[in-house]
Amino acid sequence: MALSTLEQQALAELDLVRQKPFRLVDHLGLVRWVSVFGAILLWEVFGRDVNPLFLSYPSAIARAAVQLVGAGQFTQQALNSLQVYFIGLAGALVVGIVLGLLMGRYRLAEYILDPFVYALDATPRVALIPILLLWFGLGAPAKIAVVFLSGVFPVLMNTFSGVRTVSSGLVEVGRAYGAGEGKIFTKIIMPASLPFIMAGVRLAVGRALIGIITAEMFAAVTGLGALLVRYSSALATDKFFVPVIFLALLGVILTRAVEYLEKRFAPWKETERAL
Amino acid sequence: MLEVRELSKVFFEDNDPRKPGLVALHNVSFSVRQNEFVCLLGPSGCGKTTLIRIIAGLIRADRGEILVENKRVVAPGRDRCMVFQQFGLLPWRTVLANVEFGLEIEGVPREERQAVARQYLELVGLNGFEKYYPHQISGGMQQRVGIARALSKKPDILLMDEPFGAVDAQTREQLQEELLKIWTKTKNTVIFVTHSIDESIYLSDRVIIMQARPGRIKEDVKIELPRPRWEGDVRADPRFAALRTHIRESLRC
Amino acid sequence: MAAHDEQIIADLGLRRESARSLYDYPNVIRALSVLCFLIAWEIYGRRVDPLLLTYPTAVVQAAFALITSGELRRQMADSLTTLALGFGASVILGVGLGLVMGRSRIASAALEPHINALYATPQVALTPLLMMWFGLGFTVKAVVIFLFAFFPILINTASGVRNVSASTIEVGRAYLASRTQILFKVVFPAAVPFIMAGIRVAIGRAIVGMVVAELFTAITGLGAMLTLYGNLFETAKMFVVVIVLGVLGVVLVRATQALERRMARWKETERAS
Ligand SMILES: Nc1ncnc2c1ncn2[C@@H]1O[C@H](COP(=O)(O)OP(=O)(O)O)[C@@H](O)[C@H]1O
Numbered sequence A: 001m002a003l004s005t006l007e008q009q010a011l012a013e014l015d016l017v018r019q020k021p022f023r024l025v026d027h028l029g030l031v032r033w034v035s036v037f038g039a040i041l042l043w044e045v046f047g048r049d050v051n052p053l054f055l056s057y058p059s060a061i062a063r064a065a066v067q068l069v070g071a072g073q074f075t076q077q078a079l080n081s082l083q084v085y086f087i088g089l090a091g092a093l094v095v096g097i098v099l100g101l102l103m104g105r106y107r108l109a110e111y112i113l114d115p116f117v118y119a120l121d122a123t124p125r126v127a128l129i130p131i132l133l134l135w136f137g138l139g140a141p142a143k144i145a146v147v148f149l150s151g152v153f154p155v156l157m158n159t160f161s162g163v164r165t166v167s168s169g170l171v172e173v174g175r176a177y178g179a180g181e182g183k184i185f186t187k188i189i190m191p192a193s194l195p196f197i198m199a200g201v202r203l204a205v206g207r208a209l210i211g212i213i214t215a216e217m218f219a220a221v222t223g224l225g226a227l228l229v230r231y232s233s234a235l236a237t238d239k240f241f242v243p244v245i246f247l248a249l250l251g252v253i254l255t256r257a258v259e260y261l262e263k264r265f266a267p268w269k270e271t272e273r274a275l
Numbered sequence B: 001m002l003e004v005r006e007l008s009k010v011f012f013e014d015n016d017p018r019k020p021g022l023v024a025l026h027n028v029s030f031s032v033r034q035n036e037f038v039c040l041l042g043p044s045g046c047g048k049t050t051l052i053r054i055i056a057g058l059i060r061a062d063r064g065e066i067l068v069e070n071k072r073v074v075a076p077g078r079d080r081c082m083v084f085q086q087f088g089l090l091p092w093r094t095v096l097a098n099v100e101f102g103l104e105i106e107g108v109p110r111e112e113r114q115a116v117a118r119q120y121l122e123l124v125g126l127n128g129f130e131k132y133y134p135h136q137i138s139g140g141m142q143q144r145v146g147i148a149r150a151l152s153k154k155p156d157i158l159l160m161d162e163p164f165g166a167v168d169a170q171t172r173e174q175l176q177e178e179l180l181k182i183w184t185k186t187k188n189t190v191i192f193v194t195h196s197i198d199e200s201i202y203l204s205d206r207v208i209i210m211q212a213r214p215g216r217i218k219e220d221v222k223i224e225l226p227r228p229r230w231e232g233d234v235r236a237d238p239r240f241a242a243l244r245t246h247i248r249e250s251l252r253c
Numbered sequence C: 001m002a003a004h005d006e007q008i009i010a011d012l013g014l015r016r017e018s019a020r021s022l023y024d025y026p027n028v029i030r031a032l033s034v035l036c037f038l039i040a041w042e043i044y045g046r047r048v049d050p051l052l053l054t055y056p057t058a059v060v061q062a063a064f065a066l067i068t069s070g071e072l073r074r075q076m077a078d079s080l081t082t083l084a085l086g087f088g089a090s091v092i093l094g095v096g097l098g099l100v101m102g103r104s105r106i107a108s109a110a111l112e113p114h115i116n117a118l119y120a121t122p123q124v125a126l127t128p129l130l131m132m133w134f135g136l137g138f139t140v141k142a143v144v145i146f147l148f149a150f151f152p153i154l155i156n157t158a159s160g161v162r163n164v165s166a167s168t169i170e171v172g173r174a175y176l177a178s179r180t181q182i183l184f185k186v187v188f189p190a191a192v193p194f195i196m197a198g199i200r201v202a203i204g205r206a207i208v209g210m211v212v213a214e215l216f217t218a219i220t221g222l223g224a225m226l227t228l229y230g231n232l233f234e235t236a237k238m239f240v241v242v243i244v245l246g247v248l249g250v251v252l253v254r255a256t257q258a259l260e261r262r263m264a265r266w267k268e269t270e271r272a273s
């Protein structure tokens, strides 16, 4: 906005902009960068002095990363994990959404299923890992089951509560315009609960990642979790950090991707919440 | 055209007829002629919404019946369409897609229904807003979308439940005038729910005054003010004032 | 008027004395559903390899055995002690550091990148390293629980403190409250609903952390029982532990929810007004 001459004059008279003293609060970006690079530098310097069996340091980790990726072994295990992860997650999404929709819309489905859903949702899923490994062996099926169980409940619960919070008003609009049960489902209930479903998916992505790592660590045969166990028992701390960092990045990327999809496909959510 | 016969409706707690109930409507009867504009007027809680939902076929009455052209109403139908108090727009659809909704449900092909939707958006003065989402436009504009959507189905009977209750006073008068102008073109039969005395007199041919606990009809008042009512200041007409006094008295006791 | 309504309802003949449908008894449907499942499981479980799949009556027997031998109680006490310690530490440190980060933009800028990085890392992945550092005993379990629970508390506290409106703080300043007084009499109480929400999320994660740590260290605690009986193919006993963990989860989450409602009671009224 342009300042009026009177305003300019007043500002000139007040002369507020003399020299401002240096204040740290005005340079938060600087603080952030100093903190990050300082920490990396300190880690590098002191990490070298610590027994490498206990703690590695950044340049060693970087070297290990290049070596592991070059050898192809890391990539292979990562692909193995990712494949299992996405199969399990896809199953969790399909089953979670379908059951959530059914339970939200039909009381019979709700009453039949909700004792099991609540019981399983309350049980820490990691506790099921030993049983699942016993049942399905140490290979992919057990891991898929773990990912599935970790991811299915957040999706199911959110879809369910989404369907429940679809205002009866909107369903009535559908009925007033002559929509039958099928059309009400596809044109009112499903789009209206989409923001909830997406929030469930965001949770599921993280939980499923924890699930698969735990299962792989426990089975210790294939996948990134198995690498973690192998490197740590070989006391190769530098290599150990490579899958850790990869998993952290993967977690961030997946969550961001879901957030992007949320914005893309549920842009009306903002106002919906305000109502 | 439309006949309501001895309609009664009871709401039971938890929808369970063993629990205490509330009589929302008791022995309500009236009839509406073709092309008539009728207002249902009454304090909140007197069963206006319940009555109009029963006429729309959204809920069933417990006793009595409703006849449209001598046929019993049991479910929503093409002959009736509803404009909702909170607009009832689908927040994930654009303005255009919201207006298309009714025709889409009927299975009208995309091209055709979009053309019709645009036509009705123009009628309510919203061309240029097709791509907006409901939350991006004002309450008054949202209700115009609601009206365009209802009109697009060319209903014989237009049901309106306090359609202007959620917009500010100035927009409200503007919308009332526009509604009358549109009505002279479309010539639907209109049943309009309101709790504003002035609104009911300004708009309608007849005001049906309702009373609460249990919901019932108190009085049926003919409004014989000349039309069109947007020319000149009808609200300043002495007959308007007399009607207002009369209706206010009737509502009070 | 209720009497009048009753009269009309009676005149219209709408009063009904018996239930209309099964839907009026949702718990009957639930009970039937669970019962059917248990019977099917019992029959199927006995026919298929009973070692691997087990069946409800075997689980009940196993529960009885574990309770009478005192093993379950002992391991549970062990688990709960570790949980209390690790979780207690995460609450104290999480709230403390959260208050600092919420109030100081410099501290926040300096710490946030590290915290975000650590929070993004699936904490399970760090367990092997922690076992190398802290051994297989009590310490490592408490540390894992701490790590699982710490971040939600920290992040919620910080954002709760940041959310305290400037006008609320100005009230304190206008009444000449000192910086510490503002922190403890204005900022902290205002942030309590956020903190409690963080604690509710954290308790669930703490239990997951506890199970994970015990699964891998496999020496004491409920999680260790899972590993142990898994190696022995005693599926029935594993189910007992899983059920105990489920109940524990429900009880602890319910307890924090109740606490949350109590401590954030004013929030409800504020929303209503
Ligand atoms: N679905 C319902 N369940 C229970 N009671 C209802 C329901 N709908 C309306 N009522 C009750 O019926 C009475 C009439 O309501 P309504 O028709 O909405 O009145 P109005 O629209 O005139 O304000 C009110 O006392 C209201 O509480």
Ligand SMILES: [Mg+2]
Pocket: B048, B049, B050, B162
């Ligand atoms: Mg109403």
